Amino acid sequence: MIVDCHTHIGFASSDESVAGFVNSCQGVDTTLVLATPENNAKNANKDLRNFLDSRPNLIGFGLVHPLADNIGSRSLGGLREMGFQGLVVYCSSGAFHPTHTRAMRLYEGAVELNLPIFFHNCTPMAPGDILEFAQPMLLDEVARSFPDLKMIVGNMGLPFLSQTLCMLSKHPNVFADLSIVPSRTWEVYNLIVQSFEWGVMDKLLFGSGYPTAMPGNCIETLLGFNRMMSGTNLPIVPREKIRAIIERNTLALLGLNSPSA
Structure with a gap:
């Protein structure tokens, strides 16, 4: 099963955008759609x-x-x-510290209801976003306080990759969304190689970040990863390790029910 764990759709846009989203889902078995704070949470959730x-x-x-x-x-x-089946929070753009008292109460409720949380603090950021609140290390207290909470660090926690890798190696229920930009070859290389060297490839979930990228293009880039490095002396990663990310049973890892066909 191929699960795209990171997509968005804007409802203020045209029917063409909706058609584009539906078309992007071709080639994957199911897709996680994250509500986007275009207006307020109530409207965003109703629209979605x-x-x-x-x-x-x-x-x-x-x-x-x-x-x-x-x-x-x-x-x-x-x-x-x-x-x-899950929640998404935007700490940096929402201007709240991940361990704010009310945020911790939210996590407690999420554990009780078996709701995984996607921490969406991804680039590009607006000038008013609080970059320090996007640091994955701030989630360490959350993971220690709620070890049963399934947490997804969006977009590998960039630009704080080392913090993300440490969190993945430290906490069993912390995962990261490997949504790549296929044209950023060197960034893609570093994400995969460093994850392999840290021994956390099994904690990576496939995501496209749509509309930032199309899932098909992301899959093609990942499967052709070692071919990109041909003719160089740079380290490569076993292809089966990369394929395992794409075919990972994300639904089971996050405790999600399989949707109807």
Whole structure:
């Protein structure tokens, strides 16, 4: 099974954008769609839910801002009842520290309801985003306090790759989304080689970051990784290790239900 664990869709855009999203899902078995804070969490979640209703092969992650939204068990349970199987938080753009008191209460509720959390602190960032809140090492206290919480560090935690690798090697339930930009050859190389050298390839989940990149292009780039390095003396990574990322059973790792076909 191929699962794209990181995609977005904007609902203020045209029907062509929706068609483009649907087309991007070709070639993968299922896709995780993360709610985007274009307006507010309530509207973002409602728009995403309406989009998913006619597309049962997709899995939605609902948006929560712990400083602005109700984070009680009833509200989180309401997201579960809406059909969302996980949560997405935006610490840097939402201007909240990952271990803020209200954020910690959110994580407690997520554990109770078996909701994994995607920490979306990815580049590119807006001038007003708080870069320090994007550091994966700030999630260490979260992982220590809630060892059963399934956590996904978005976009490998860039630009803080070393922190992400340390978190992956330290905590059993911390994973990272390997969403690449195929044209950034040197960045792709470093992401994969350093993950291999740290021994955390089994903690990487395939993602495209759509609309940043198309999943098909990402898969092609990853499978052709060693070919990119031919003619050089640079280290390579066993192809089966890379293929395992693409074919990883992400749903089982995160405790997600398989969507209807």
